[in-house]
Amino acid sequence: MESTRKNDEKLVRTVCHTGCGMGCALLAHVKDGVLTKIEPADFPEPKYRHICARGLASMKLVYHPDRLKYPLKRVGERGEGKWQRISWDEALETIATRLKETRERYGSRSLMWATSGTGGLDMAYISFAGCCEGTFASLVGFGDAAGPCGDTASFGALWGEGYLVNFEKPGLCVLWGSNPAETQPFGIRMIRDARERGARVVAIDPRFTASAAKADEYIPIRPGTDAALALGMIHVILEQDLHDRSFIIDNTVGPFLVNSQTGLFLRERDVVPSSSEKYMVWDTAADEARPYDAPGVVPALTGVYRVGSVECRPSFQLLVDLAARYPPEKASEVTEVPPDTIRSLALDYAQRRPVACYRGMGMQRTFHGDLAFRAINTLAAITGNLQPVAPGAFVYELVLNLHGVISCNFLPILKAYDAIAKGNPYPIKALWIAKHNMVNQLPDASLVTRELFPNLEFIVVADLFMNASAQYADIVLPACTFFEQSDLLAPTIGVPGGPNYFQLQNKAIEPLYDCKPDPEILKELARKMGLGDYFEKSAEEFIELLLSSGYPAEAGITLEKLKQGPVAAERSNVPAFLTPSGRMEFYCESLLEVGQELPCYLEPLESARTPLAQRYPLTFLSTHTRYRTHSTFANVTWLTDLDPEPVLEINPVDAEARGTKDGDLVCAFNDRGRMRLKAKVHQGIRPGTVNANQGWWPEHFLEGSHQDLTHGVINPAQELVYEPNSALYDVLVEVEKVREE
Ligand SMILES: Nc1nc2c(c(=O)[nH]1)N[C@H]1C(S)=C(S)[C@@H](COP(=O)(O)OP(=O)(O)OC[C@H]3O[C@@H](n4cnc5c(=O)[nH]c(N)nc54)[C@H](O)[C@@H]3O)O[C@H]1N2
Ligand SMILES: Nc1nc2c(c(=O)[nH]1)N[C@H]1C(S)=C(S)[C@@H](COP(=O)(O)OP(=O)(O)OC[C@H]3O[C@@H](n4cnc5c(=O)[nH]c(N)nc54)[C@H](O)[C@@H]3O)O[C@H]1N2
Ligand code: SF4
Ligand SMILES: [Mo]
Numbered sequence: 001m002e003s004t005r006k007n008d009e010k011l012v013r014t015v016c017h018t019g020c021g022m023g024c025a026l027l028a029h030v031k032d033g034v035l036t037k038i039e040p041a042d043f044p045e046p047k048y049r050h051i052c053a054r055g056l057a058s059m060k061l062v063y064h065p066d067r068l069k070y071p072l073k074r075v076g077e078r079g080e081g082k083w084q085r086i087s088w089d090e091a092l093e094t095i096a097t098r099l100k101e102t103r104e105r106y107g108s109r110s111l112m113w114a115t116s117g118t119g120g121l122d123m124a125y126i127s128f129a130g131c132c133e134g135t136f137a138s139l140v141g142f143g144d145a146a147g148p149c150g151d152t153a154s155f156g157a158l159w160g161e162g163y164l165v166n167f168e169k170p171g172l173c174v175l176w177g178s179n180p181a182e183t184q185p186f187g188i189r190m191i192r193d194a195r196e197r198g199a200r201v202v203a204i205d206p207r208f209t210a211s212a213a214k215a216d217e218y219i220p221i222r223p224g225t226d227a228a229l230a231l232g233m234i235h236v237i238l239e240q241d242l243h244d245r246s247f248i249i250d251n252t253v254g255p256f257l258v259n260s261q262t263g264l265f266l267r268e269r270d271v272v273p274s275s276s277e278k279y280m281v282w283d284t285a286a287d288e289a290r291p292y293d294a295p296g297v298v299p300a301l302t303g304v305y306r307v308g309s310v311e312c313r314p315s316f317q318l319l320v321d322l323a324a325r326y327p328p329e330k331a332s333e334v335t336e337v338p339p340d341t342i343r344s345l346a347l348d349y350a351q352r353r354p355v356a357c358y359r360g361m362g363m364q365r366t367f368h369g370d371l372a373f374r375a376i377n378t379l380a381a382i383t384g385n386l387q388p389v390a391p392g393a394f395v396y397e398l399v400l401n402l403h404g405v406i407s408c409n410f411l412p413i414l415k416a417y418d419a420i421a422k423g424n425p426y427p428i429k430a431l432w433i434a435k436h437n438m439v440n441q442l443p444d445a446s447l448v449t450r451e452l453f454p455n456l457e458f459i460v461v462a463d464l465f466m467n468a469s470a471q472y473a474d475i476v477l478p479a480c481t482f483f484e485q486s487d488l489l490a491p492t493i494g495v496p497g498g499p500n501y502f503q504l505q506n507k508a509i510e511p512l513y514d515c516k517p518d519p520e521i522l523k524e525l526a527r528k529m530g531l532g533d534y535f536e537k538s539a540e541e542f543i544e545l546l547l548s549s550g551y552p553a554e555a556g557i558t559l560e561k562l563k564q565g566p567v568a569a570e571r572s573n574v575p576a577f578l579t580p581s582g583r584m585e586f587y588c589e590s591l592l593e594v595g596q597e598l599p600c601y602l603e604p605l606e607s608a609r610t611p612l613a614q615r616y617p618l619t620f621l622s623t624h625t626r627y628r629t630h631s632t633f634a635n636v637t638w639l640t641d642l643d644p645e646p647v648l649e650i651n652p653v654d655a656e657a658r659g660t661k662d663g664d665l666v667c668a669f670n671d672r673g674r675m676r677l678k679a680k681v682h683q684g685i686r687p688g689t690v691n692a693n694q695g696w697w698p699e700h701f702l703e704g705s706h707q708d709l710t711h712g713v714i715n716p717a718q719e720l721v722y723e724p725n726s727a728l729y730d731v732l733v734e735v736e737k738v739r740e741e
Helices: 053-062 088-106 120-131 146-155 161-165 185-196 226-239 245-251 315-324 328-335 339-351 369-382 395-402 413-422 445-455 518-529 539-547 559-564 589-594 652-657 716-721
Strands: 002-004 009-015 025-031 034-040 072-074 083-085 111-115 135-138 172-176 200-204 217-219 257-259 280-283 288-291 305-307 310-314 355-359 409-412 430-434 458-463 475-478 487-489 501-505 618-621 647-650 665-669 674-681 689-691 732-737
Touching: 009 501, 034 053, 072 088, 088 111, 088 430, 088 458, 088 475, 088 518, 111 120, 111 413, 120 135, 120 430, 120 487, 120 518, 120 539, 135 413, 146 369, 146 716, 161 355, 161 369, 172 185, 172 339, 185 200, 185 355, 200 339, 226 315, 226 328, 226 339, 226 369, 245 369, 257 280, 257 315, 280 310, 288 305, 310 315, 328 339, 355 369, 369 716, 409 413, 413 445, 487 539, 501 559, 539 559, 589 716, 647 652, 647 665, 652 674
Parallel strands: 111 135, 111 430, 135 409, 172 200, 172 355, 200 217, 430 458, 458 475, 618 689, 647 674
Antiparallel strands: 002 009, 009 025, 025 034, 072 083, 072 475, 257 310, 280 288, 305 310, 487 501, 618 732, 647 689, 665 674, 665 732
């Protein structure tokens, strides 16, 4: 997709690939090999013609004076900042030797690659890890895994967003722990369009966000208590008999009988030996237990029944029993949302159907964030507010689909902490970080740098900048921006209202300096390591390989078609719910062993109501902002002119109690670390909660950083369904004013 204009300006269609997940189509203007301007590209659906301030500023990443220009070798201590320029040949020779040595000494799994790319770059690294029989760190758990754990339990799909938001004309939109005005431009448009068509919009958030400002009602909530709010709403809905019986019977496990002794669903074979695995229901017509699909069966949703010697209840009855413990007054005591607000929100939820519920990632960055998602999914299910749709695609999945062939070991990133620190479940001794600012973005940064990194014998970082992670590397490799390489962008799942299209990221300019695209780096390294010819592919050949994964969403999509423009992803032939029962499961057998078979409420790990609050009384959030994508753009002046430095948002009540005024220097601290920055005193954050937007670099703080306060404590329940998440917002701190010396 290229055309040349009279004045020798070349226009190249590409996509914005800076990590926010939207994949906006861009038109790059190039003159004499130099990017001169970026604008949004036309799209088959005009509503997707979009660019934001970060997209516009992406050009500034390319020509940034601080860009890494050449391979570097560390000459001082790690982190000391002493580097020597080396050739690519020396860099790759060193890497090949060190990786081979490490593999010989500790086994092939001791080599780990960690990358949070979303395109062919991921494929290249996964394939490389596979060819070495090494480890690939799954990075979903660095902040985005609890929601997917909840959705896997409920729907059998990692990203269940589509089930809850895909309604043509919603009567109510709930922004639940979601701030799409800053994080999901297409989501906020969907919501504003729905509002123009008559939908009521409610935002539930401890902060009065830019999104909440667009809502009809704003409900501040105590962080980490969303499951209790949902249970309180379920209580009201059941009490008023507003639940959707037929939806529950047809689409959920609600009618399935649960054995009171074992907690397992009753199967036909439990009643009639050596019959089927079919789930049993209590047939009110025959007054006996029968398979759920028996002809003429009229299933009970409530009650206690005896099947032979076994006492059983429909799982819906168990949900009723759980919700009975959360009358609005009780839910209010937990959430600090007034009981009448809970009542009216519950009535709206049941009566303003369909309800589009936008669950954000904010509320799932608590220790029990999966339960919050499950409780909300349950609320949607019992009110019939679920749309069975096929989930979208994700390049990651295409890659996994492709690589049944290559055996690389996937290790959730939080599990990798122990692998590096203690050799458990096996030692990791060499680490390659690419397209990921590990030190800045993983929890407990000082643990990472002080306790994990010293156990690593070799660290490689490929990036655009000498960021907090690259500073700890032994070899630093200069990578390319998306303008300097071609790739495939698959529609990201879990992005409400985003373009469900495959798009080509077309190379607009040649790599600057000595920079190389990651797949090129790996191609040359594979030669040095004698890994065969798998990597001997052009960017186009890599894209064609990705398109041949057999993943349903990419059916019929070819490189040739993509060269003409974006191609819509296939949505058919994926079953609606991919759970063991094929239904929405609010009751999960797999979570029995941790007592979380139902979406119960559990207090956050660190909350104002835990003993730790005596020393550290404030909940600390570190949310996403429109001025950065994670740590990307924190060094770009076009954006720092708008948002110059990190600030700690704090409510006037908490500020006053600490003798702090707006603009004062404060220190936020806990047992893990400290961070010093300016206070921003305002009403837009509820008392008891403070926030500093994530993504600032350590050098932007006067001391420490937000990541020195967070922790990576693993929740074993999440391991049972998917992988453990970083509970980045489940953090207590104390704040004090810094006295001028
Ligand atoms: N501009 C920009 N866009 C981005 C990104 C970015 O860095 N910058 N990152 C992308 C990525 S990878 C992600 S994961 C998404 C994240 O996108 P979002 O989920 O929209 O954003 P978050 O900031 O993670 O959290 C959303 C809201 O949850 C609130 N919140 C925190 N704790 C709780 C709680 O316990 N209960 C409730 N109800 N609310 C709570 C926060 O105050 C916040 O306003 O954004 C994507 N888009
Ligand atoms: N405290 C706190 N921490 C968080 C979060 C939070 O809310 N609070 N959110 C978490 C979430 S949801 C996420 S998704 C993560 C995101 O964290 P990361 O995925 O680490 O995202 P970035 O910080 O943007 O780092 C991307 C890096 O890739 C580099 N880069 C860009 N293009 C290329 C390329 O082609 N090749 C190579 N090799 N490098 C390239 C960029 O310069 C940048 O340094 O952060 C998590 N961390
Ligand atoms: S919303 Fe995301 S993809 Fe779109 S232009 Fe902005 S940063 Fe790029
Ligand atoms: Mo994320």
